[in-house]
Amino acid sequence: MHYALSIKNYSTMSIITLSGIEKVYRTKEIETTALENVNLSIEQGEFVSIMGPSGCGKSTLLNIIGLLDRPTAGTVSLMGRECGGMNDNTLSHFRNANLGFVFQSFHLIPSLTVADNVELPLDYRSGMSGAERRRAVDEVLERLGISHRRKHMPGQLSGGQCQRVAIARAIVGKPSIILADEPTGNLDSKMGAEVMALLHELNRRDGITIVMVTHNEAHAEDTDRTIRFFDGRIIS
Amino acid sequence: MKQKLLQILYDMRTQPVSGLVTLIGTALSIFLIMTVMMMQEVKTIPFAPESNRGRIYYGLYFHQESMDGNQSRSGGMSLPRAQQLYGGLEGVEETSFFYNDLEDKNVKGLTDVLFSAKVRYTDNAFWRVFDHKLLAGRYYTPEEVSAHRSLAVVSEETARRLFGSENPVGQHFDLDYNDFEVIGVVANTSLLASMGCGDIFAPLEAASTEDPNFGGTAAALLAAPGTTGEDLAGQVKARYSAADAEMAADEMRAVYHGTPFGQEIITQGWMGSNTTPDPDAGRTDRLTIYIILLIVPAINLSTMLHSRLRRRVSELGIRRALGCTRRRIITDIVAENLIVTVAGGIIGLLLGVLFGLFYDGLFVSPAGEAVRPALSLLLNWRILVTAFGVCFILNLISASVPAWQASRLHPAEAVNSSRL
Numbered sequence: 181m182h183y184a185l186s187i188k189n190y191s192t193m194s195i196i197t198l199s200g201i202e203k204v205y206r207t208k209e210i211e212t213t214a215l216e217n218v219n220l221s222i223e224q225g226e227f228v229s230i231m232g233p234s235g236c237g238k239s240t241l242l243n244i245i246g247l248l249d250r251p252t253a254g255t256v257s258l259m260g261r262e263c264g265g266m267n268d269n270t271l272s273h274f275r276n277a278n279l280g281f282v283f284q285s286f287h288l289i290p291s292l293t294v295a296d297n298v299e300l301p302l303d304y305r306s307g308m309s310g311a312e313r314r315r316a317v318d319e320v321l322e323r324l325g326i327s328h329r330r331k332h333m334p335g336q337l338s339g340g341q342c343q344r345v346a347i348a349r350a351i352v353g354k355p356s357i358i359l360a361d362e363p364t365g366n367l368d369s370k371m372g373a374e375v376m377a378l379l380h381e382l383n384r385r386d387g388i389t390i391v392m393v394t395h396n397e398a399h400a401e402d403t404d405r406t407i408r409f410f411d412g413r414i415i416s
Numbered sequence: 417m418k419q420k421l422l423q424i425l426y427d428m429r430t431q432p433v434s435g436l437v438t439l440i441g442t443a444l445s446i447f448l449i450m451t452v453m454m455m456q457e458v459k460t461i462p463f464a465p466e467s468n469r470g471r472i473y474y475g476l477y478f479h480q481e482s483m484d485g486n487q488s489r490s491g492g493m494s495l496p497r498a499q500q501l502y503g504g505l506e507g508v509e510e511t512s513f514f515y516n517d518l519e520d521k522n523v524k525g526l527t528d529v530l531f532s533a534k535v536r537y538t539d540n541a542f543w544r545v546f547d548h549k550l551l552a553g554r555y556y557t558p559e560e561v562s563a564h565r566s567l568a569v570v571s572e573e574t575a576r577r578l579f580g581s582e583n584p585v586g587q588h589f590d591l592d593y594n595d596f597e598v599i600g601v602v603a604n605t606s607l608l609a610s611m612g613c614g615d616i617f618a619p620l621e622a623a624s625t626e627d628p629n630f631g632g633t634a635a636a637l638l639a640a641p642g643t644t645g646e647d648l649a650g651q652v653k654a655r656y657s658a659a660d661a662e663m664a665a666d667e668m669r670a671v672y673h674g675t676p677f678g679q680e681i682i683t684q685g686w687m688g689s690n691t692t693p694d695p696d697a698g699r700t701d702r703l704t705i706y707i708i709l710l711i712v713p714a715i716n717l718s719t720m721l722h723s724r725l726r727r728r729v730s731e732l733g734i735r736r737a738l739g740c741t742r743r744r745i746i747t748d749i750v751a752e753n754l755i756v757t758v759a760g761g762i763i764g765l766l767l768g769v770l771f772g773l774f775y776d777g778l779f780v781s782p783a784g785e786a787v788r789p790a791l792s793l794l795l796n797w798r799i800l801v802t803a804f805g806v807c808f809i810l811n812l813i814s815a816s817v818p819a820w821q822a823s824r825l826h827p828a829e830a831v832n833s834s835r836l
């Protein structure tokens with residue numbers, strides 16, 4: 181599968197802007213510099229992959245873009261808003277409204293059914309009635325072909341199905357950006373290909389900007405742009 | 417709500433020990449607190465014949481001391497002394513004088529069975545201070561009391577034992593081998609009633625050989641609405657001064673101990689005839705017990721919740737990533753824990769009620785006998801509301817710290833935590 185760049189026309193507005201990002205982890209004994217002077221700009225509608233050896237800071241970068249972590253230095257702007265000054269409450273609302281997360285190990289909540297897992301982001305949003313939430317959940321489950329699993333518990337699903345549910349949960353709130361950390365890392369190649377196809381569809385049809393960390397060269401090649409990391413720095 | 421229940425069931429399945437300990441711990445704690453509370457409740461809650469417990473005040477003892485402090489006498493009052501100290505106070509609707517001791521006496525009626533019954537000697541006002549339910553006949557009149565007539569008002573149960581199915585009014589029976597006539601029948605009274613209870617009531621007689629100060633008489637005052645205990649105490653104190661003057665010739669003086677006392681004080685446990693009870697002491701003791709009964713299990717429950725939450729760190733991180741605020745994390749955990757606490761509380765309350773109903777010796781009458789209280793005394797709205805309140809407080813104490821800690825988790829680190 182190859183998705184030609186030419187068929188998309190994303191705007192030239194930068195949706196993610198990182199400048200001078202540094203991240204230093206300090207524990208009692210050691211100081212680890214996970215990111216060093218990272219400058220990055222991602223356009224609206226772009227599908228970007230991030231590659232690099234283990235421990236080079238890819239997840240750290242994704243956490244910072246996802247507002248789950250604050251950089252030691254530098255600024256993060258998402259959708260034109262500088263996020264450094266936001267308090268925890270504002271960050272939570274911002275994540276809920278604009279960001280979707282997909283993880284390598286799915287991270288579904290084991291005590292909740294598929295439908296309840298998918299509904300979670302809407303539950304944290306004010307001003308949506310129960311009926312509206314259920315309609316949104318049904319729509320997404322339908323679209324991803326997992327409606328028949330709505331009452332299942334995560335433990336009863338295969339890896340590929342889990343990742344579909346996780347993607348459903350990531351998009352149910354209609355985010356502008358999806359951050360995916362090795363979304364195919366725990367899947368076999370067939371399942372991995374399905375998930376990739378799904379992400380590409382979300383990118384093209386819904387115009388969602390996607391930043392994906394991957395170790396898979398082929399998957400990276402299919403994206404609009406690949407950013408390579410080494411030792412906390414962008415090398416290309 | 418549904419999701420919280422699912423979460424609780426999931427926790428129960430995946431961590432049954434912690435879940436069970438939490439449930440049992442809560443149940444035990446609520447059980448203990450509610451039992452202590454019920455014991456107190458039974459002592460002070462109004463019920464017939466003491467429906468006016470909030471307004472009834474007692475003077476039970478008299479204490480005198482020689483001027484040089486070498487001699488001290490104390491005990492129940494003689495009728496004249498009781499009348500002098502407590503008779504005709506202002507702001508009092510009725511004043512009754514009666515024998516403080518419930519005497520066990522042998523009785524025998526038509527059934528020819530000799531048995532022991534609790535006899536209380538009273539005046540006529542007794543029937544207005546205490547609201548017995550007259551089922552048949554009448555009460556003895558003030559004139560009949562003055563004339564020491566051998567008349568009796570008996571409880572329904574006593575009437576049945578004395579006369580079987582015969583109409584008891586007008587019947588005669590032996591009371592300590594003296595002939596008494598039944599003129600009235602009242603509903604049975606629980607022994608939990610402080611001073612209003614008894615099987616047989618008969619006119620109070622003032623023995624002529626009585627000491628001018630001491631005897632077995634007690635006074636019960638039914639205060640008019642609006643009259644406070646202090647209002648009464650002020651007047652009684654003045655009466656004590658008057659008694660002092662009378663006794664000065666004998667080199668004695670009366671020692672005032674703060675009478676008359678309300679329901680809370682007279683059920684406070686042993687009350688000496690020559691000591692001043694401290695109303696706050698009982699309250700402080702009970703408060704201390706409640707606090708210990710709350711804090712100790714709360715610490716345990718808190719540890720349990722903390723360990724259950726540690727298994728959910730990654731999940732909490734995900735929730736934060738999906739936009740859950742810190743405040744929402746806290747309220748969700750507290751609400752979830754409240755469900756568990758209330759479930760434990762219901763079990764504990766049921767245990768408490770069953771224990772109260774079927775375990776002898778938990779409730780002791782003022783006369784020192786084991787009593788089984790009626791269900792309505794153990795399970796009523798006040799108890800239910802209190803039990804829920806206690807659950808709520810227990811939950812707040814035990815859940816707030818773990819919930820707060822959970823809300824402070826670093827989202828990125830929590831998501832990547834391997835514990836899930």
Ligand SMILES: Nc1ncnc2c1ncn2[C@@H]1O[C@H](COP(=O)(O)OP(=O)(O)OP(=O)(O)O)[C@@H](O)[C@H]1O
Nearest residue numbers: 205212213214233234235236237238239240241829
């Ligand atoms: N919470 C933390 N405390 C201390 N050091 C950390 C922490 N998180 C990450 N690091 C360190 O920061 C560096 C970058 O970690 P990161 O997880 O971003 O790497 P990665 O590129 O995602 O690796 P992988 O491909 O294995 O997932 C590593 O050296 C890691 O040990």
Ligand SMILES: [Mg+2]
Nearest residue numbers: 238239240361
């Ligand atoms: Mg990583």
